[in-house]
Amino acid sequence: MLSLLIWWGGIALEAAILFRGLAARLFPRYPSFYVYVVSLFLTDGLLYLLYLLRPSAYFTWMWYPGFVVLFLGCGIVVETFRHVFSRYAGAEKVARAASFLILGVAISFAALYRVFVPNEATARFLYVRLQRDFLTVQAILLLVILQIASYYRVPLGRNMKALIFGYGQCVALTLSAHALRAYVGTRFENAWSVTEQFSYLAALVIWLIGLWSYWPDSGPRETIAPDGDYATLASRTKDMVSAASTQLVKVERL
Amino acid sequence: MIQLILFLFIGVALLLSVGVLMRPRRAEGGSTALVQARQALSTLQSGLLPADMVARVFDRRDLEYVESQGSPELRKLFLDERTRVALLWVSRVREQLLSLREFHAGSARFYAQLNPLTELSLLFDFSRLLLACRILQVFVYLRGPYAAPRIAGATAAVAAKVCNVSQESLAFLTPAYAAAGANRAARTARF
Numbered sequence: 051m052l053s054l055l056i057w058w059g060g061i062a063l064e065a066a067i068l069f070r071g072l073a074a075r076l077f078p079r080y081p082s083f084y085v086y087v088v089s090l091f092l093t094d095g096l097l098y099l100l101y102l103l104r105p106s107a108y109f110t111w112m113w114y115p116g117f118v119v120l121f122l123g124c125g126i127v128v129e130t131f132r133h134v135f136s137r138y139a140g141a142e143k144v145a146r147a148a149s150f151l152i153l154g155v156a157i158s159f160a161a162l163y164r165v166f167v168p169n170e171a172t173a174r175f176l177y178v179r180l181q182r183d184f185l186t187v188q189a190i191l192l193l194v195i196l197q198i199a200s201y202y203r204v205p206l207g208r209n210m211k212a213l214i215f216g217y218g219q220c221v222a223l224t225l226s227a228h229a230l231r232a233y234v235g236t237r238f239e240n241a242w243s244v245t246e247q248f249s250y251l252a253a254l255v256i257w258l259i260g261l262w263s264y265w266p267d268s269g270p271r272e273t274i275a276p277d278g279d280y281a282t283l284a285s286r287t288k289d290m291v292s293a294a295s296t297q298l299v300k301v302e303r304l
Numbered sequence: 305m306i307q308l309i310l311f312l313f314i315g316v317a318l319l320l321s322v323g324v325l326m327r328p329r330r331a332e333g334g335s336t337a338l339v340q341a342r343q344a345l346s347t348l349q350s351g352l353l354p355a356d357m358v359a360r361v362f363d364r365r366d367l368e369y370v371e372s373q374g375s376p377e378l379r380k381l382f383l384d385e386r387t388r389v390a391l392l393w394v395s396r397v398r399e400q401l402l403s404l405r406e407f408h409a410g411s412a413r414f415y416a417q418l419n420p421l422t423e424l425s426l427l428f429d430f431s432r433l434l435l436a437c438r439i440l441q442v443f444v445y446l447r448g449p450y451a452a453p454r455i456a457g458a459t460a461a462v463a464a465k466v467c468n469v470s471q472e473s474l475a476f477l478t479p480a481y482a483a484a485g486a487n488r489a490a491r492t493a494r495f
Binding site: 138202204 | 305307308310311312314315316317318319321322324325326406409410412413414418419420422423425426427429
């Protein structure tokens, strides 16, 4: 019964998010995010109809749309990347380099893992495994984006904060629940399912509130526009740091 | 078990990061904030961290004078207070470094030709230096400000150096620069 309530609640919230997205004209601003929500809405709605009309078919088909939703979830990370660093060419360059590096490492790891640890390919097993792998990569990418945004003091608007907070908490909780389920076993099955569903509902509520209307990302109030180029800035900072470092080392050696 | 720890670590780290994201943030470093930083630096240089003042704080003759009074309680009180002053100074140095790092990141983020490797190396340098400050704090806390005889001179040198570091990093905020900025703004306003 609780699962059904969460299901209905999810469909209602997804519909409300889409309605607000249309009303506030947010679709063109966050296309990847809304494609993801549309896919969730269609998946949940169609699966619910299938569940009502052909319950046996539902249990056969329930895993397949999950793969599509899983891939489309990456769109939120892309959306975050695009919006957070759009005004900061330098910060974007660092984030892009770090993201490619991490993606490369993750893909290599996934490929090698498949080669060395082959497993029987049932849909459910594959889904659970793929979900965990995807969530891990997305969690690491989100972490990198957040750390770089924090280091370069990139300000975020309310829409972006809601998008990141909603998806971030959902990814973090689902990943942790997955890890615990894999370790504890079937005893954790119910807790895993409830955690996943509630974190998903929480994400929908956060998105509905945060994306009620358009809030632009707050850019820098005044561009500092330093004279000279990046090399000058970097070498100047480097000189200052090494000068201060030399002096501090002297003090430590006393 | 390793898998569990790894995934839990990533999950918890992400949860903490998004939690920090929702915290209200200090106003972003626009021109006003940088002018305020410049004023704070001037206050530090003139009132808190000039080399002669720092040398005076760490002057061993004060300790010798207190010791000549022959009161162990007085000596202990004096040493405690001087240690507190030294620790306060190191924490100010840390603040200056953090301010410099903030300024560099605030400027560098706009450059399309930014070099990620240079940024990584700078990040490493800042981290190393901030760690050195922490070690210095422990050093002063454990051994006291008079543990090493040459600490006063070196401390004063570091104070001057760090003030110069911050001054250089904010050098573009001179009155001439501000006037140029005002002229630029006036020209832009006409369009």
